[in-house]
Structures are given as C-alpha cells and as structure tokens.
Amino acid sequence: MRALRDALRAADIEGADFDARLLLEHVTGWSALDLVRDPNRALTMEQARALDAFQARRLQGEPVHRIIGYRDFHGLRFNLSPDTLEPRPDTEILVDAVAPWLRRRIETTGGCRLLDLGTGSGAIAVSLLKEVAGLLAVGTDLSAGALEAASGNAHINGVADRFETVRSDWFADVTGCFDAIVSNPPYIAHGEIDGLSRDVRDHDPMRALDGGEDGLDAYRAIAEGAGSFLSATGIIGLEIGWDQKSSVSAIFEEAGHALIDARKDYGGNDRVLVFRPDQA
Incomplete structure (x- = not known):
C-alpha cells in the first residue's frame, strides 16, 4: 500500500492515500482494520497483478471509483456505468x-x-x-x-x-x-x-x-x-x-x-x- 500511495503521490494524484487504500481493499477484500491488525500479510501473485493494473489506470487519470466500478452515496452502494x-x-x-x-x-x-x-x-x-x-x-x-x-x-x-x-x-x-x-x-x-x-x-x-x-x-x-x-x-x-x-x-x-x-x-x-x- 505504501508503494501504491507513493506512486500516486508522485503523480500529484489528489487523494492519493485514500485511493491507495480503496484500491487495495477492493483487490484483496481486506478491511482497514485487517490492515492494522496484520500489516505484513502478503498479496497473492494474482492480487499483485490486479493492483498493478489498477495503479496504471489511476496514473492515466481514470477515477478510482470508475476503476472499482461503484461508489457509495447517501449510505448506499451504486454501480457505475460509462453512461x-x-x-x-x-x-x-x-x-x-x-x-x-x-x-x-x-x-x-x-x-x-x-x-x-x-x-x-x-x-x-x-x-x-x-x-x-x-x-x-x-x-x-x-x-x-x-x-x-x-x-x-x-x-x-x-x-x-x-x-x-x-x-x-x-x-x-x-x-x-x-x-x-x-x-x-x-x-x-x-x-x-x-x-x-x-x-x-x-x-x-x-x-x-x-x-x-x-x-x-x-x-x-x-x-x-x-x-x-x-x-x-x-x-x-x-x-x-x-x-x-x-x-x-x-x-x-x-x-x-x-x-x-x-x-x-x-x-x-x-x-x-x-x-x-x-x-x-
């Protein structure tokens, strides 16, 4: 997560810390509490590749919620569409x-x-x-x-x-x-x-x-x-x-x-x- 965060910060991505956490949680299914309890757990190769792909998309300017495909609004979850x-x-x-x-x-x-x-x-x-x-x-x-x-x-x-x-x-x-x-x-x-x-x-x-x-x-x-x-x-x-x-x-x-x-x-x-x- 630090590596992802630093890459986004270096590209002057606004909200880099939030985006890094959201992408990691989406790829792994881990919660923020999971990361605190066990910060040294390892990603699988599949998870690492998925995270690399998401990082590349974010660095190209694609919004983080478009990448994960949904956004929370008024306490509800809404799937996103290009339309x-x-x-x-x-x-x-x-x-x-x-x-x-x-x-x-x-x-x-x-x-x-x-x-x-x-x-x-x-x-x-x-x-x-x-x-x-x-x-x-x-x-x-x-x-x-x-x-x-x-x-x-x-x-x-x-x-x-x-x-x-x-x-x-x-x-x-x-x-x-x-x-x-x-x-x-x-x-x-x-x-x-x-x-x-x-x-x-x-x-x-x-x-x-x-x-x-x-x-x-x-x-x-x-x-x-x-x-x-x-x-x-x-x-x-x-x-x-x-x-x-x-x-x-x-x-x-x-x-x-x-x-x-x-x-x-x-x-x-x-x-x-x-x-x-x-x-x-």
Whole structure:
C-alpha cells in the first residue's frame, strides 16, 4: 500500500492515500482494520497483478471509483456505468433537502410520486425511495445505458418495486402528474468544459456535464415544462453550480415558481434550490 500511495503521490494524484487504500481493499477484500491488525500479510501473485493494473489506470487519470466500478452515496452502494455521472457527496444535499417534504406529503395525503429528470445512476431517486417509505418514483434519462444502470441500482438497494424508468429528453415522453420533481442536470458552461479536472472531463459522460453556452439550458427546459407535470402544491428540487443561484432562481421565478429553500454544500457553496408554484 505504501508503494501504491507513493506512486500516486508522485503523480500529484489528489487523494492519493485514500485511493491507495480503496484500491487495495477492493483487490484483496481486506478491511482497514485487517490492515492494522496484520500489516505484513502478503498479496497473492494474482492480487499483485490486479493492483498493478489498477495503479496504471489511476496514473492515466481514470477515477478510482470508475476503476472499482461503484461508489457509495447517501449510505448506499451504486454501480457505475460509462453512461452515468459518478454520484458525489454534494448531491446528497439535494436528497436531504427534499426527503422531509416527501415524508410530510405521504403523512398528509397517503401517497407521493417523484420524477427524477436525468436520473443517471439513479442515485437521487433510489436514495429518496430508501429514505421515504411509500414513495413512488420515475427516473428519466436520454441514455438507455443510464436507465439500465439506474434500474440495476434500484434492484440492488431493494426499491425496484417502487421505481420506474422512462427514456425521455426531459419531459418529452413523460406522462402523469407528480408531487415532486428533482434533477441534477448538466450545468457546466460549454466553454468551461476544457478546464475541468481530467477525472471529470475524460470520464463522466459529456451530455451530463455540458449545460450549453451559459450552463443554464437544462434549467430553462425544466422550468418551462414542469408546470404541466407538477401538482399545484408540489416542489422542484435542483442541484446547481456554485455561482448559479441568482440566474437559476430568475429562470424559475419567470416561469411561475417561487424559491422556498436554498442550501449550501459541504464546501459552503450554493448547491441546492427548492421551488414551488407561486400559487401554492
């Protein structure tokens, strides 16, 4: 593990120590406690070769969670796919912001339907289904591969019976009315894509990153279409870029939605906005 850690440090890999431990644990099945209790245990030749291969991939810029094939999010495990974003901790803020409202909705009305636009790995919808008993969710995505990944993640986390997928470009093929709409849409301005870290730029799907010329195309589409699918007393929960609170708020207010909650991420940046129809 020291050799792997030092190789990653020498290549200026951010989080080299964490990555080394995660790769070793994945290859061997050993826990961090196992390493403390018996630090001199030997790898098999097969394990050593696998670790060498993983090291080479990490040194070439492949993210550690892409290498091992999964990432934990909101206490659950999500398998990754080339068609999906890698779920990240800041998106947990959206889950935490929306979950209490969904619970209250079920307590007062007996049911609640959620629409997750651009569901990707299904991280948001599946986490909310796990958190909120009785919730039903529909996840949409333009990518068939993403929908397959989301369905698989719903299955492994025990909520597949309450989760449905629909292949759709935003609202194009969506039907029905929903009590809540959530989304972590693409919000990076096109001209800023090249400046992203290579972990993101080279490995997350471009359609999940590129938000158009100013990064706001998806928000315009959601704001314009939401009124036809959201109940009169429903909410819209969105992840946003760190500098987009004012611009996204203006888009939704112009479309008839009032801002009712705004939350910052773990780094203190604006990250989540929650809206409801003005008349609610």
